[in-house]
Amino acid sequence: MLSRVADNLYWFSRYVRRAENTARLVGVGSQLQLDMPRSVRFAWRPMIDTVGAGECFEQCHPDAGDAAGDVDVVRFLLLDERNPSSLRTSVDSAREILRGIRDTLPQDVWEAINDLHLYIGAQGERSLSRRYRIEFLARIIDGCLKVSGLLSANVSRDIGYQFLRLGTALEQADMTTRIMDAGASGLVTPRNEDDRETFQNMQWMSVLRSVAGYQMYRRHVRQRVTAELALRFLLQNNEFPRSVHFCLTRAQSVLPTMPPRPGVDRHLNRVIGLTRNADPAVLAARNPAQFMDQIQMHLCALHDAIAEGYFHG
Amino acid sequence: MDWAKYRTTTFDELIQSDGRPRPAARRLVEYLAGLSGRELAERQLAADVVARVQGITFTVYSDGRNVDRTLPFDLIPRIIPLSEWQRTEAGLKQRMRALNLFIGDIYGRQQIVKDKVFPAMLLKDSVNFRAQCVGITPPLGVWAHICGSDLVRDGDGTLYALEDNLRIPSGVSYMLENRMVAKRVFPELFETSSILPVDEYPSQLYDTLAALSPRPGDTPVIALLTPGVFNSAYFEHAYLAQAMGIELVEGSDLFVADDDCTYMRTVYGPKRVDVIYRRVDDLFIDPEVFLPESVLGAPGLIRSWRAGKVALANAPGAGVADDKVVFAYVPKMIKYYLDEDPILPNVPTYLCHNAKERKYVLDNIEKLVVKPANESGGYGMLIGPRSTKRQREKFKALIEANPRNYMAQPTLALSTAPIVTKQGPSPRHIDLRPFVLSRQDTYVTTGGLTRVAMVKGSLVVNSSQGGGAKDTWVVDLSDQEGEDG
Secondary structure (H helix, E strand, C coil), X not given: CEHHHHHXXXXXXXXXXXXXXXXXXXXXXXXXXXXXXXXXXXCCHHHHHXXXXXXXXXXXXXXXXXXXXXXXXXXXXXXXXXXXXXXXXXXXXXXXXXXXXXXXXXXXXXXXXXXXXXXXXXXXXXXXXXXXXXXXXXHHHHHHHXXXXXXXXXXXXXXXXXXXXXXXXXXXXXXXXXXXXXHHCCCEEECCHHHHHHHHHHHHHHHHHHCCCHHHHHHHCCCCCCHHHHHHHHHHCCCCCCCHHHHHHHHHHHHHHCCCCHHHHHHHHHHHHHHHHCCHHHHHHCCCHHHHHHHHHHHHHHHHHHHHHHHCX | CCCCCCCCCCCECCECCCCCECHHHHHHHHHHHCCCHHHHHHHHHHHHHHHHHCCCEEEEEECCEEEEEECCEEEEEEEEEHHHHHHHHHHHHHHHHHHHHHHHHHCCCCHHXXXXXXXXXXXXXXXXXXXXXXXXXXXXXXXXXXXXXXXEECCCCCEEEEEEECXXXXXHHHHHHHHHHHHHHCHHHHHHCCECCCCCHHHHHHHHHHCCCCCCCCCCCEEEECCCCCCCCHHHHHHHHHHHCCEEEXXXXXXXXXXXXXXXXXXXXXXXXXEEEECCCHHHCCCCCCCXXXXXXXXXXXXXXXXXXXXXXXXXXXXXXXXXXXXXXXXXXXXXXXXXXXXXXXXXXXXXXXXXXXXXXXHCHHHEEEEECCCCCCCCCEEHHHCCHHHHHHHHHHHHHCHHHEEEEECCCCCEEEEEECCEEEEEEEEEECEEEECCCEEECCCCEEEEECCCCCCCCCHXXXXXXXXXXXXXXXXXXXXXX
């Protein structure tokens, strides 16, 4: 496996997973907005900060402020080429990468990604209107899941596949922390202080839905959704494939199949420890944003160690 | 599809001058006649969608951006009867044998020059002659392993060789993909006719490359070297690497170590490479030897090749025979090296360094196509019948100043084939590029890539200039004759 190709496979799977999660995030915001009574104020703006694109948004929309409108934000998250993590940028980056390594993945994968690219080009603008948005996002999520399915069903379990798994695991761990961040950061503000807890719990239900985790939460946890339980589930559950802990242990299971790089193990163990030792009750009581930032920084260091160990051969 | 009004002023590949289909095309023409305009339009749309979804593209540079374009594909295949193809194939094999002997001779004893069959003067000025290759004997004595020869048919029906591309010929992936599309659109015809398959090419190419390995016995490590994703033929590079299951590498993935072996950078560490199918031009392949500023190749590659530690296909320097003036000598080479008569005629060529032929060119320039020896893609040409007096005077001066660099050919009435248009079938000029592989023996693709000038009346078939493509069917009539009586 060429170092360059391994690098590209890793990033390819990250971009596909990022596209899927971005679509889910916008979908949940859109849904939440519909569910809320008029007495509750809904703000899109925090969602932009959770995907780490706050500065970029301000440059693109200098006058928007906190009251940035539905269409501006959704366009920015889904379609804006200036946003390095928009849905369109993610899909197009995946496609550009795939053009460069088409020989290593099945033709169907190329067709599926190319199809998403063409679909965003043809239908993207329509998705800005609420009437078509859910349909558009559902089709994108389906397309991304199709790619994941093709990868796991049709790609030989060689080392290239391990890099795909590694990329997916790291991206999902990162996105899950960002989505928790969004859940905690107050997309909704009730006008009546007594309603705060009720609506925040509704918000946590949306967060679980955004990672397709609501049903699984019900089966595993059974109790009414609260901030503490949702955080525990998304952070530490051993069986739910989008929980941070699950993704990190998956990465841990990949490493023995690859040439040993002690630096990678060290960084991975550090972030696993951090996740495992976190106390969701404490996090729920305080603003968990700082903790999520900490995990993200560790994931970033882990990524650098992987790049250094395998891609710069 | 209504054939009643279909006529062309030159030789047509499918329809005879009396409007009746040629025997090999009869079944196809009748089948198409049974389709309504709407059915045909639907199938053309389906074909376009297949091409687009599968991403069959070439890259063009325009407005400062690289844009992926789909190669226009016309539904109606071009048909060649097997008997004619067998003769053409024999002619191509003969050309390649002679050309490979010529290249080896040029970098060796230069006997053909000593025997005054090939002028020493032409060699001295050759742009593609690589002094660095003198004295080298590549594996099997073969220099040009992959050749794409352009063939054209004149108004009288004769098939001519127009040029031999011995450097990095492209287009074979379109030939393979066109067949995939055609099978999806016309399954009925493939069931009922004997259309010879084309999909053996990747295996043949793999065997050709594997035969060059300096480490026989082991499974060779083979890589295709591409300039990268911005190259117009990148689709083809990825396609072929995938079809053969070999590594697709860029220059930065390779390095040559102190042991003169070539290695790839992998996640396990360096891995030795045995054979490189390079799709990077000679001059960019090794900055140590050729252009020092190039980043497309790998420093030391030529050193590794000269040491016999890695095989390169095509061998550096093979392009010495890819010269429009050298081309004119191919019939003489066939006679000289093989003692055979050429099976496939050259398009008549007048060489301007020869005083008599130069006088003919200068006197008849308005009837001729004048080409410089080493340009490709249709650049720097004069098309006599469509030129202004001023352009002709300019070319006359160019020829007088540097006669060796110019040759001229009569303007051919290229044959046509029908394409689908809204107004019904309409004739367009076409050419044919078969691909020839040389190792111990020679292999020729079944048919080749048929390129189409999509603009009515145009003779330009290059994809970068609006050309399109057709599937090419070599049809075996022997099982058809019995049932048709």
